[in-house]
Amino acid sequence: GDSVTQMEGPVTLSEEAFLTINCTYTATGYPSLFWYVQYPGEGLQLLLKATKADDKGSNKGFEATYRKETTSFHLEKGSVQVSDSAVYFCALSDQSYGKLTFGQGTILTVHP
Amino acid sequence: DGGITQSPKYLFRKEGQNVTLSCEQNLNHDAMYWYRQDPGQGLRLIYYSQIVNDFQKGDIAEGYSVSREKKESFPLTVTSAQKNPTAFYLCASHGGQHNSPLHFGNGTRLTVT
Numbered sequence: 001g002d003s004v005t006q007m008e009g010p011v012t013l014s015e016e017a018f019l020t021i022n023c024t025y026t027a028t029g030y031p032s033l034f035w036y037v038q039y040p041g042e043g044l045q046l047l048l049k050a051t052k053a054d055d056k057g058s059n060k061g062f063e064a065t066y067r068k069e070t071t072s073f074h075l076e077k078g079s080v081q082v083s084d085s086a087v088y089f090c091a092l093s094d095q096s097y098g099k100l101t102f103g104q105g106t107i108l109t110v111h112p
Numbered sequence: 113d114g115g116i117t118q119s120p121k122y123l124f125r126k127e128g129q130n131v132t133l134s135c136e137q138n139l140n141h142d143a144m145y146w147y148r149q150d151p152g153q154g155l156r157l158i159y160y161s162q163i164v165n166d167f168q169k170g171d172i173a174e175g176y177s178v179s180r181e182k183k184e185s186f187p188l189t190v191t192s193a194q195k196n197p198t199a200f201y202l203c204a205s206h207g208g209q210h211n212s213p214l215h216f217g218n219g220t221r222l223t224v225t
Contacts, residue, residue, distance in 0.1 A: 004154075034213065043116075043202055043216030044155075089154060099145075100214060102154040 002027045006090050006103035013080055013110050021075040021106045023064075023090035031092040033057075033066055033073040034100065038087040047075075047088070080110045114139045116217035118203050123222045125197075133188045133220045135203035143206040144186035145214065148172060148199045155202065161186055190222065197224045 007022040025031065032051045036044040048057030053068035062077045073090060090103040116137045125131045137144065143162045147155040157170030161180040175194025180186055190197045200221050204214040 041121075041218070043118075043204075043218045044214075045216070046213040049213065099157065099160065100155075102156075104152055104154040 002031070002092060002094050002101045004090050004092055004101055004103035006088075006106050009105070010107035010109060013108070015082055015110055015112050016079045017110075019075070019077040019080045019084075019108070021088055021090075021108070023073045023075065023103060025071050025073065025090075025092050027071075027092055027094050029094045031094040033064070034091045034093070035062070035064055035073070035075050036089040036091060036102075038089065038105070040086075044089060080108075082110050082112055084108060085110045116203055116205055116215055118201075118217035118220050120220060121218065123220055125222070125224050127224055128192045129224075130189055130191050131197075131222065131224075133190070133201055133203075133222070135186045135188065135217060136184055137186075137203075137205045137215075137217075138184065139205055139207065139215060140183070141205035141207050141215070142183065143208060144180070145204040145206070146170075146176075146178065146186070146188045147202045147204065149202055149219075150199050158188065158201075190224075197222060 003026045005024050034049045035047040037047045038044045048059040050057040050066035056065045064073050064075045087105045089105045091100040093100050119134045145160040146158040149155050156172050158176050159178040161167035177189045202219045203217045
């Protein structure tokens with residue numbers, strides 16, 4: 001079946017540091033890939049998505065490129081802020097409807 | 113503003129009691145979902161419904177039940193048969209367009225003692 005593996009957390013960075021959160025996937029078809037973010041006490045919000053190989057999703061300074069050859073969708077940001085502290089989830093959808101397979105989540109803490 | 117409302121935000125129950133979590137959406141979405149979130153395990157799908165009066169089991173449906181009598185509402189009942197009910201429960205909806213994202217509510221944290 002489909003699966004998503006994220007890098008082990010938690011990740012702790014200083015403000016303005018470079019961020020990478022690794023995500024790899026296993027899927028039988030041609031999935032769409034997503035990054036969701038969860039702030040404390042809230043539900044998940046879509047951060048960015050990519051629907052086919054070599055697509056780059058971007059939003060709020062975050063980027064991720066759909067790499068079919070390495071089955072990866074790593075999240076990056078050049079300069080993190082304290083307000084980026086949250087839990088980040090990588091997910092895939094291998095069907096036309098909204099059934100997603102999620103990774104285990106990565107907790108990011110950014111210190112001033 | 114359109115969105116998904118989950119209530120209550122915090123819920124406490126004694127072991128052996130059934131409890132129902134509310135989920136209402138005004139996005140006019142056909143599909144609705146219930147996920148369970150546990151620390152370090154990501155989200156796991158409990159039940160989903162693609163249309164009124166129809167629903168399917170997800171990956172961890174045992175000990176849960178749902179109903180979908182109205183398009184706007186998809187309540188989840190956590191029964192006494194659920195062995196580890198304490199968790200954060202998230203409701204979501206989907207508009208049906210290919211590759212469009214899930215919209216999530218803010219969740220209900222259920223504690224059973």
